[in-house]
Amino acid sequence: MDREKSSYAVQSVENALDILEVLADEIHDGTLPYLAGKLGISRNKTFRLLATLEGRGLVEKDEWSGNYHLGVTTVELAQRFLRNISMIKHAHPVMESLARKHDEAVYMTVLRGSEVLFLDMVDCDQQIKAESFVGKRFPFFTNAAGKAIKAMESKDVLEKYFHHRRKEIPNQLGLEAELELIREKGVAVDIGGLGEGIVSVAVAVRDYAGKVVGAIAMLGPSFRMVAGRLENEIIPSLCEGAEMLSMKFGYAKM
Template sequence: MKLAKTTYSVQTVDKAFEMLELLAEQTNGLSMAQLATQIGLNRNKAFRLAATLCERGLVEQEKGSGVYRLGVCSVALAQKFLRNANLVNYAHPLMEELARKHGEAVYMTVIKDDEVVFVDMVDCDRHIKAAPLVGKKFPFATNAPGKVLKALDSRELLEKLMTRRGRRGGSADLDLLESELDEIRTSGIAVDRDALGDGISSVAVAIRDYAGMVIGALTMLGPSFRMLQNRLEQEIIPSLNEYAEILSMKFGYAKASA
């Protein structure tokens, strides 16, 4: 039975989660004044809450600037959760193989409502690479993994999602989006350039379960000058297809014979 928030929730715990979620969305950290304002507490209460989280290692305060960031214990806690999730647990060893084989970052991405979420990553060891995206969320219609994850949705659902986000969801032309998703639905593959950052290209391949539903997308991401079309077609896409099929089979998916 769901408990009523107004009756049973503890405000301090609720505000602690607000603070953690707020810091998780920031790459440059936040000052105490910013934290207090955005979570709706006075500076004294916000400081005591942050100090408690710092003691637990969930938040860290940067020396010099004094800004607050997520602490290493938050990352460790998130990683423990992710490792216990079946999709990530099964996928991670395959992602490590792909990253070693091609020298590019590999991600596991899933859909939450109308956003794609980057939930796990194996980075490459190259000097030039994209900034990590683990924990980041993007509107589904703006990038390759999001389109792979939403390719099976009906036009009515797509229209509802696009209307909800307005122009922030990507192209306002629903017909164009649906046409693109039709191609992705057939191939199970999507490619984008500059969608996740200038000069960044990504390739995403669908992972399916026993019912044929898309449950995740195996995504490779790297600088566009390395992700050339010839390399994509001859090396990266065949590898992603192979590993996505192996992963899908772990969830009971059987590819239809020709």
């Protein structure tokens, strides 16, 4: 491979990515000697890299021919990426409308394990505002988006989660009660979880099967996100926006 290497690149990671690129580009599956020659590294090093990738499901080896090809995990990653892109495409116009209406930052978020990933944002024009959280992950219980999504999981799933993670969550009983209330109201509000003085409000978004696929959230400083404004302006707008976005994903409220 003749690609120029960055001075900060980790060589083994570069080689592993090169293997994936070769397997993705080649019509025929790669043998160990072929891949080693293509990358210009020893067969022993190539074998170790392939074994690591195989362990993560990114590469698979045919038992009969000994040839390597891309594994099923690469397909899953690609599908997840495309789902996120599709979600952003559908969500962005709704987010822009909410941001213009209330002049506060609006985010599209998804749950990854027990963490919330902030996928996309439409910022506000306010002079005082929080830093961008796009691309960042936070424990679900630290913000409204995570709570809005997690609250919609079945009680059995939540019970199992709390049983295995009880040592990781401060005030578990309080969180369980809060999630139950969010499930009833359909909206989550968090104060201070993402930083001192930051208020987040969120409503879950569903797909055609009724499955929660993410949450649309609005963030702002506490001196602007006061109770009266939340109840009378922001929460009704977020509920309407989440319903509109859910309809774009094929959800039909019964």
